[in-house]
Amino acid sequence: MKSPITIPGGHGTALSLNFKEKIQIVNLEGSQVVDAWAFCQSNINEFLSTEHTRSCLEKLIPAVGDHLYSNFRRPVITVIEDTSPGIHDLLLSACDKKRYQLLGHEGYHRNCIDNFTEALAELGLEPPEVPSPFNIFENVRISEEGKLSIEPPLVRAGESITLQAEQDLILVLSSCPMDIALTNGPDRRAKPVLVEWLSR
Numbered sequence: 001m002k003s004p005i006t007i008p009g010g011h012g013t014a015l016s017l018n019f020k021e022k023i024q025i026v027n028l029e030g031s032q033v034v035d036a037w038a039f040c041q042s043n044i045n046e047f048l049s050t051e052h053t054r055s056c057l058e059k060l061i062p063a064v065g066d067h068l069y070s071n072f073r074r075p076v077i078t079v080i081e082d083t084s085p086g087i088h089d090l091l092l093s094a095c096d097k098k099r100y101q102l103l104g105h106e107g108y109h110r111n112c113i114d115n116f117t118e119a120l121a122e123l124g125l126e127p128p129e130v131p132s133p134f135n136i137f138e139n140v141r142i143s144e145e146g147k148l149s150i151e152p153p154l155v156r157a158g159e160s161i162t163l164q165a166e167q168d169l170i171l172v173l174s175s176c177p178m179d180i181a182l183t184n185g186p187d188r189r190a191k192p193v194l195v196e197w198l199s200r
Contacts, residue, residue, distance in 0.1 A: 002197040007034075009190030010177035012115030014123050016041070017165040022080060025136060025173070026194040030157040031185030033176040034193055035094050035112045035133035038068070038076050041168040044125065046070045048077065050090040050132045060142075061088055067166065068134060076169060077134075081162035084155040089135035091148065095178055103180045115174035125170065133174075136161055138183065152185045162198065 007013050009032070017023065017038075025034055038048040049071040054060060056069045064082050067075035094112035113130060120127060137155040140148055165171075173195065179188045 004194055004196045007173060007175045007193050007195065009175050009192050010110045012112070012119045012172060012174035013195075014119035014125075015171045015173070015195070017169045017171050019165055019168050022162055022164045022198040023171070024081075024160050024162045024196045024198055026160040026196065027084070027137060027155045027157060028194055029191040030155055030159070031153045031187070032155070032191040032193055033138040033153060033178070033183050034136040035116070035174040035176055036136055037116060037131060037133050037172040038165075039125075039127060039170045039172075040070065040076065041170060044170075045128050046072050046074070047127070047131050048134060050134060053134075054090050060090055061086065062090070071131075075166040078164045078166055079161065080164045081160075084137060084159040084161060087137070087139050087154050088161075089138035089140045091140055092132075092135055092138065092150075094130070094133045094174070095176065100180065105180065110177040112174040112176055115177075116172050119172050119174075120170070123170065150181050150183050152182050
């Protein structure tokens with residue numbers, strides 16, 4: 001079995017997952033969002049698509065037993081177990097340089113898009129596009145007026161989500177660097193997460 005990986009707060013990594021392989025993403029300190037992308041190893045033009053997942057599931061938050069679908073409408077990931085309150089996001093884009101500029105930050109700020117591109121570049125891969133991520137543990141509320149608000153995550157220290165690959169995948173994970181909005185909790189601090197491989 002592969003050794004566990006700790007992703008430092010604000011950084012990312014890319015992992016190779018084989019068909020039916022399972023990983024557990026553990027929130028070590030609580031309140032940390034993890035942006036996730038998945039690309040099929042056989043064809044990098046097929047990838048996890050949040051819009052196709054919403055359409056296939058006909059809901060906004062995947063639950064245990066649900067698939068996450070590709071842009072070809074094929075299952076790529078299944079949620080096997082979730083010990084968190086089960087609040088995740090399929091709506092928001094990943095943070096990027098411009099996002100921090102709009103929030104008033106001057107100069108460079110680590111961001112999920114750079115984590116994504118750097119992690120894939122280490123594998124010698126260049127994606128055809130940057131899809132919207134599956135924002136694990138992110139707490140996005142929709143008001144009666146249809147407005148979106150980012151609230152502190154409800155996930156607590158030690159809680160986790162377990163994902164199973166339904167294709168041979170390259171999975172990219174970013175421990176979101178956001179420290180301005182409430183994305184990663186009221187302490188506005190990026191925190192580490194643990195990735196563990198589980199037996200089949």
